[in-house]
Amino acid sequence: MSTMANEKSGKGLSYGVVSELATYWDVLPGHEDELRAATVRFADTLAQVPVEKNIHTGLRDQRHVIFDDGKRMMWATTFENEWDPYFEDFLLIGIEHFLDWMQHTAQYTHITTWLESSGGVKAFDQNSPGVETHMKQTVGGLKAIVQSVQSPATGYFNNLSTWTMPQIVKAQRLQEVFQRVLDDPEAAEALQHPSLRPLLDEAAD
Numbered sequence: 001m002s003t004m005a006n007e008k009s010g011k012g013l014s015y016g017v018v019s020e021l022a023t024y025w026d027v028l029p030g031h032e033d034e035l036r037a038a039t040v041r042f043a044d045t046l047a048q049v050p051v052e053k054n055i056h057t058g059l060r061d062q063r064h065v066i067f068d069d070g071k072r073m074m075w076a077t078t079f080e081n082e083w084d085p086y087f088e089d090f091l092l093i094g095i096e097h098f099l100d101w102m103q104h105t106a107q108y109t110h111i112t113t114w115l116e117s118s119g120g121v122k123a124f125d126q127n128s129p130g131v132e133t134h135m136k137q138t139v140g141g142l143k144a145i146v147q148s149v150q151s152p153a154t155g156y157f158n159n160l161s162t163w164t165m166p167q168i169v170k171a172q173r174l175q176e177v178f179q180r181v182l183d184d185p186e187a188a189e190a191l192q193h194p195s196l197r198p199l200l201d202e203a204a205d
Contacts, residue, residue: 005147010083013153016161018060019083022076023149026106032070035104039064039073045097055165057081057089064101073105080164087146088139092132095124107149114141178203 005011009019027035046054046062058081065074079086091098099121102108115121118138124131160168181187182203191200 005083007084008082010087010143011147011150011152012083013156015156015158017080017164018078018158018161019080020076020078020153020156021146022074022151022153023146024151025073025075025102025149027066027071027073028104028106028108031104032066035073035101036066038101038104039066042097042101045093049093051169053093055169057092058086058165059090060165075101078158084143087143088132088135091124091135091139091142092126094126095121107145110145110148111142114138114145117141 008014010021012020012022014020042064043062046059058079060078060080062075062077065076066072067074077090079090081089099111099115102111118124118141119134123134123138128134163171178199182191190196
């Protein structure tokens, strides 16, 4: 059964502002340990990306899971932006980080074909002034490969689907600032004003 792609989430499901992507890859025989190490490196790379950059891409989370006695792997992610710009911006962390784990899958033969037709790895060098334009012009082939191993969720729920990451981060920062005000003795008198009562009630929860 084929699944129609849509602008918001590609072939996946959406819940509120969040969309899901779950893909299933065939692990090359004897490559499980190398793949496992590569997925750890990939997660570490994302952890080092500035929060603002990850927010710009729309990334919420991602994970790799190796299963079926090391024969298969799931790569899943959730995101906020529309599918096409999300995928393009996500790859801008560096195509080499994706190839690091993809090379240990059977699908890599299709990826190498796409790379060769797109100018090779060097064409995606982050220091190239035209890399973003090149990515948008050529990334369709890689998207198709990823979607060829995608299985859309049959049901999806996200408890924070009402809020975007920028909203969540801003709310956290406001909470931290407000807590500093509450802890400031010089602010005690000002906080007694009736108009600020809702803030104090909220802080008391």
